[in-house]
Amino acid sequence: MSRIHVTTSVNGDEVDFLCEPDETLLDALRNRLGLTGSKEGCGTGDCGACSVTLDGRLVCSCLVLAAEAEGREIATIEGMAEGEALHPLQKKFIEHAALQCGVCTPGILVATKALLEKNPDPSETEVRYWLAGNLCRCTGYDKIIRAVMDAAAELRRA
Template identity: 85%
Template sequence: MSKIHVTTTINGDPVDFLCDPGETLLDVLRDRLGMTGSKEGCGTGDCGACSVTVEGRLVCSCLMLGAEAEGREIATIEGMADGETLHPLQRKFIEHAALQCGICTPGILVAAKSLLERNPDPTEEETRYWLAGNLCRCTGYDKIIRAVMDAAKDMREAS
């Protein structure tokens, strides 16, 4: 089976890789590019642990082929912090103890960032609806929702 050459942009950096035709974007990120932040929780797009954005659209990377990344802009959890400075969402997740085992956290953070980019002042109901595709079995959603709402407030005040 011949490999496919893909040229893309990940977290603002140009990236080239070779992948098998049936290889998922999640497998490429983790196994070929060493970006292990995105997790495989289900492999069927039901849990959101592998969430990334592609051209600004939230997607489950376990459902997208690596070859489909050709020419596209991808953002992963690895690109969320600015060097050593955590993103406000990451800081609030720590402050609110909105994480435990860490399997779901990267996908929830990517999804929450996507929400706040579209709607910087979401209601609690809108936040819960937006994050409904991300499953967490450890923390319970109240701490997660509080962290997102608190980060949104801080981000609005800072802009």
């Protein structure tokens, strides 16, 4: 098989890489571009640990072929903070102790950022529904939900 040349935007930067025709976006991000924040939890799109946005749409990067990224915009957990300044969601996750092992956290943060960009004033039910595709085995969800609700309120005030 011959490799495929992909030119895409990742976290606002144009990047080029070569990938195999059957290579997932998750593998390309981690192994070709060195962006290891997204994790492989299941490889079947059931856990959300590999969540990224592709053209603003939340996707499981383990289910997207790397070649499908051609000409598109990808946002990963690495692009969430602005320089040294953490995103308000990241700050609230720390304040509310809403993370432990770190496998699910990047996907949850990317997912909740996508939610708040779509709906800056979600109800608790909407947050829980939006995060239904993200599994956390360490913290439970109450601290995560409180962190998201608190971040949403802060972002609305800003």
